[in-house]
Amino acid sequence: MPKHIGIVGCSAEGAALCYRTICTEGAAHLGAHGHPEVSMHTHSLAAYVACLDRGDLAGVGDLMLSSAAKLQAAGADFLICPDNTIHQAMDRVRPRSPLPWLHIAEVVAAEASARGFRRLGLTGTRWLVESDVYPTALRRYGIDCVIPQPHERAQLGAIIMSELVNGIFDPASVAQFQTVIARLKDEERCDAVVLGCTEIPLIIHDGNASLPTLDSTRLLARAALSQALAA
Numbered sequence: 001m002p003k004h005i006g007i008v009g010c011s012a013e014g015a016a017l018c019y020r021t022i023c024t025e026g027a028a029h030l031g032a033h034g035h036p037e038v039s040m041h042t043h044s045l046a047a048y049v050a051c052l053d054r055g056d057l058a059g060v061g062d063l064m065l066s067s068a069a070k071l072q073a074a075g076a077d078f079l080i081c082p083d084n085t086i087h088q089a090m091d092r093v094r095p096r097s098p099l100p101w102l103h104i105a106e107v108v109a110a111e112a113s114a115r116g117f118r119r120l121g122l123t124g125t126r127w128l129v130e131s132d133v134y135p136t137a138l139r140r141y142g143i144d145c146v147i148p149q150p151h152e153r154a155q156l157g158a159i160i161m162s163e164l165v166n167g168i169f170d171p172a173s174v175a176q177f178q179t180v181i182a183r184l185k186d187e188e189r190c191d192a193v194v195l196g197c198t199e200i201p202l203i204i205h206d207g208n209a210s211l212p213t214l215d216s217t218r219l220l221a222r223a224a225l226s227q228a229l230a231a
Contacts, residue, residue: 014198
């Protein structure tokens, strides 16, 4: 039997995309309508934002561990979190967790290395892009990480938190992301871009970006599928 996947959710749109990817792509491995057992627990996004705003990574970690305990009780075998930003607390979470975790940035870094990318642009919330989450994961593969300029971080972060997490997809916001990605390509010489917020793949993809995209949401979902199906 496939292992039971536990999803520690944070923002609804990103968690929903991850869950949907696991369920729909499971059929390729398990036959029509087949997918591993999946359970999800989400604390209020407002609780996470309050912790992030005051720089309280211990509080973020406590929320994640609370979800982990509930998912262990539900029978999950391992955990994933389809939210890049709160991975800042993962070093605090893993040693205290009742279950093992897949790490979203580690999954993305492995994919980037496998595809031969050497210099990645990083998009996401200000909390994420100004953290060590991706530089640490990418450094293990000798991959450079380039973040947007301060005003770009503010613009993209506002779009994520005021629009994308609420299911609002404005063409002007798509264009803003495209502009930043184009600059990362032309001025920073990036060879790919990390969609480092789990909602960004809802508006940006290989078809409308000037760089190859690394879709953190779907990559994590596929890694969870592989883990669930491993002998």
